[in-house]
Amino acid sequence: MTSVLEAQGLGKRYGKRWALRECTIDIPAGHVVGLVGPNGAGKTTLLKLACGQVAPTTGGITVLGGRPAGGRGQLAKVGFVAQDTPVYAGLSIAEHLRLGARLNPGWDAAMARERIERLGLDPAQRGSRLSGGQRAQLALTLGLAKRPELLVLDEPVASLDPLARREFLQGLMEATVEHGLSVVLSSHLVSDLERICDFLIVLAGSRVRVAGEVDRLLATHHRLTGPRRDPGRLPAGQHVVSARHTDRQSTFVVRTEGPIHDPAWMVSRLGMEDLVLAYMDERPAQGPRVALEVRR
Amino acid sequence: MIWLTWRQFRGSAAMVAAALAALAAVLAVTGPGLASGYAGGLAECTPDDTCARFFDRFFDAYHTPFMAVGLVVLVLPALIGLFWGAPLITRELEAGTHLLVWSQTVTRRRWLATKLALTGAAATTATGLCALVVTWWSDPLDKSAPAGYALMDPLVFGARGVAPLGYAAFAFVLGVTVGMLVRRTLPAMALTLAVFAAVQLAMPLLVRPHLMPPVTATFELGDANVQSFGVQRDGGERPQVLLDSAVPGHMGSWVLSSHLLDPSGRVIAGAGESATIAVSTTSGPCSPQQVGPQGMAACMAEINRLGYRQLATYQPLARFWPFQWIETGLYALLTLGLTVLSFWWLRRRVS
Numbered sequence: 001m002t003s004v005l006e007a008q009g010l011g012k013r014y015g016k017r018w019a020l021r022e023c024t025i026d027i028p029a030g031h032v033v034g035l036v037g038p039n040g041a042g043k044t045t046l047l048k049l050a051c052g053q054v055a056p057t058t059g060g061i062t063v064l065g066g067r068p069a070g071g072r073g074q075l076a077k078v079g080f081v082a083q084d085t086p087v088y089a090g091l092s093i094a095e096h097l098r099l100g101a102r103l104n105p106g107w108d109a110a111m112a113r114e115r116i117e118r119l120g121l122d123p124a125q126r127g128s129r130l131s132g133g134q135r136a137q138l139a140l141t142l143g144l145a146k147r148p149e150l151l152v153l154d155e156p157v158a159s160l161d162p163l164a165r166r167e168f169l170q171g172l173m174e175a176t177v178e179h180g181l182s183v184v185l186s187s188h189l190v191s192d193l194e195r196i197c198d199f200l201i202v203l204a205g206s207r208v209r210v211a212g213e214v215d216r217l218l219a220t221h222h223r224l225t226g227p228r229r230d231p232g233r234l235p236a237g238q239h240v241v242s243a244r245h246t247d248r249q250s251t252f253v254v255r256t257e258g259p260i261h262d263p264a265w266m267v268s269r270l271g272m273e274d275l276v277l278a279y280m281d282e283r284p285a286q287g288p289r290v291a292l293e294v295r296r
Numbered sequence: 297m298i299w300l301t302w303r304q305f306r307g308s309a310a311m312v313a314a315a316l317a318a319l320a321a322v323l324a325v326t327g328p329g330l331a332s333g334y335a336g337g338l339a340e341c342t343p344d345d346t347c348a349r350f351f352d353r354f355f356d357a358y359h360t361p362f363m364a365v366g367l368v369v370l371v372l373p374a375l376i377g378l379f380w381g382a383p384l385i386t387r388e389l390e391a392g393t394h395l396l397v398w399s400q401t402v403t404r405r406r407w408l409a410t411k412l413a414l415t416g417a418a419a420t421t422a423t424g425l426c427a428l429v430v431t432w433w434s435d436p437l438d439k440s441a442p443a444g445y446a447l448m449d450p451l452v453f454g455a456r457g458v459a460p461l462g463y464a465a466f467a468f469v470l471g472v473t474v475g476m477l478v479r480r481t482l483p484a485m486a487l488t489l490a491v492f493a494a495v496q497l498a499m500p501l502l503v504r505p506h507l508m509p510p511v512t513a514t515f516e517l518g519d520a521n522v523q524s525f526g527v528q529r530d531g532g533e534r535p536q537v538l539l540d541s542a543v544p545g546h547m548g549s550w551v552l553s554s555h556l557l558d559p560s561g562r563v564i565a566g567a568g569e570s571a572t573i574a575v576s577t578t579s580g581p582c583s584p585q586q587v588g589p590q591g592m593a594a595c596m597a598e599i600n601r602l603g604y605r606q607l608a609t610y611q612p613l614a615r616f617w618p619f620q621w622i623e624t625g626l627y628a629l630l631t632l633g634l635t636v637l638s639f640w641w642l643r644r645r646v647s
Contacts, residue, residue: 051398051399053395053398053399055644069398069403069404071403072401072402072403075399075400075401075402075403076401078399079399080395080398080399081399082392082395082396082399083392084392086391086392086393086395086396087393087396088304088391088393088396089391090304090307091303095303098299099299099300099303099397099400100400102297102299102300103297103300103397103400103401103402104400104401105401106401139396142396142400143399146400146401
């Protein structure tokens with residue numbers, strides 16, 4: 001299977017601060033990829049790098065086999081819905097669609113019109129008078145009607161209420177299935193991603209903590225609870241992601257390919273949120289403690 | 297991209313077009329009357345050689361509108377830089393809409409090129425038309441303007457001919473570039489205004505006098521270059537001479553310096569200073585007995601005979617068009633440089 005996004009040692013520095021560093025990932029095509037991490041973890045930077053909105057400081061990134069924003073051909077293949085879903089305040093919805101038609105050779109006018117109609121939006125309404133949810137839907141429509149192979153969305157539902165959030169994600173899912181496109185979307189809320197993602201990237205402290213298919217990640221991660229024990233005494237194949245100790249008890253989240261035989265442990269499966277939290281908790285080389293906003 | 301640029305720009309374009317149309321209408325209505333008044337007056341004054349007085353009268357009557365229309369042409373490029381140039385990119389950066397448009401199938405370079413070309417063309421066209429109308433309207437006044445208001449003088453030079461095109465293009469691209477560097481509209485506008493004003497002051501003060509080597513020459517004193525000439529009736533004091541910023545025989549020149557030389561060639565008075573002339577006031581043409589309304593000329597002739605001269609450096613009126621083209625070229629170069637900088641900055645830093 002081909003890759004939609006390949007990065008090797010990718011890094012981006014703003015002034016003295018590294019927004020993203022040593023990012024090496026390979027995302028195969030055909031997935032809905034969730035990029036999760038606390039605010040300021042580098043999600044927006046990674047997505048902007050993928051769309052060529054910013055240039056990397058170090059390393060390289062290839063999107064759909066080409067350099068991001070490396071020409072009209074590349075631009076046509078990648079759709080991008082930026083954070084806070086900006087639209088032109090002075091332009092009406094109809095004019096936004098016209099903008100899309102004028103600026104994209106592969107524009108699907110019928111689909112755009114039909115989507116706006118289905119959403120019950122008034123084409124004469126100006127961008128400045130749209131609610132957050134309507135604005136997000138308009139931005140998504142622009143991104144979809146361009147008919148990209150990869151659609152990148154940066155915190156598309158961050159400012160939406162739960163109902164608008166659900167509607168938006170549902171619309172996105174339907175379009176993904178219908179047009180067979182790959183999607184990368186970021187969120188600091190695991191619950192948003194849980195429903196729709198089949199590939200997960202956890203980003204914290206400007207580094208990638210884990211990346212992989214959700215099913216596989218859930219199958220290889222376990223929570224072990226048992227009598228207090230030093231993490232160093234776990235079997236070699238079990239990589240400790242996070243560890244918590246009380247006086248008598250230890251709780252580990254481990255990644256392992258093999259089964260766990262030790263009868264002293266109570267083994268339980270992890271949900272996506274537990275998994276993400278475990279990786280956020282991981283503190284290699286005194287990285288700053290990151291907090292994850294959890295929402296049910 | 298052209299459609300989008302036009303769609304974003306059409307509001308302010310319509311506003312400026314309406315204002316310019318109003319100005320043009322007013323000037324078109326009053327222009328012919330002005331021209332015929334000048335032609336009539338000139339025909340009347342030529343036979344009895346009183347045209348100098350006619351010019352003064354005619355110019356004084358229209359002094360205020362003359363200054364006002366000139367000011368419009370001088371200020372328009374600054375306004376264009378402030379309100380078309382600076383917000384062109386910052387507005388998008390502030391609203392985040394640059395991310396929307398950059399994720400369409402249009403390269404950033406083409407996006408900027410279209411915005412710059414279309415809005416820049418409108419900016420230069422508007423200013424060009426404005427300058428054209430004003431140049432046409434002011435023609436009779438320019439021909440009758442006294443020293444200080446002639447075509448070559450800084451305030452008037454910048455409001456005539458083709459130079460305003462250069463100013464407008466420069467101000468616009470300056471606004472765009474500053475906007476890209478500063479990224480916020482209000483600071484960008486303030487900085488654009490400051491830089492543009494500085495350049496517009498530096499040009500006539502520091503650069504324009506040297507576009508071509510100025511002419512230096514000495515002139516006899518006379519009505520054309522002496523502003524005041526005083527002889528006291530009681531003969532107690534020697535006559536005082538204050539030079540004007542004008543040179544005889546070269547009407548409309550831009551006088552850069554004007555000094556009074558004594559017979560030995562020493563400078564005895566600079567611009568705006570009056571000097572005492574060492575001429576006998578007890579006898580001869582400058583004595584109180586001789587000096588009357590008609591005798592002033594004889595006294596002046598005596599002073600010239602003694603060897604007092606005006607030493608002036610000036611740019612003659614004939615250089616008006618060469619200067620206009622050179623200056624427009626300079627601003628075009630500045631505009632080009634800033635354009636290159638803006639594209640480079642867009643590629644490297646804006647995101």
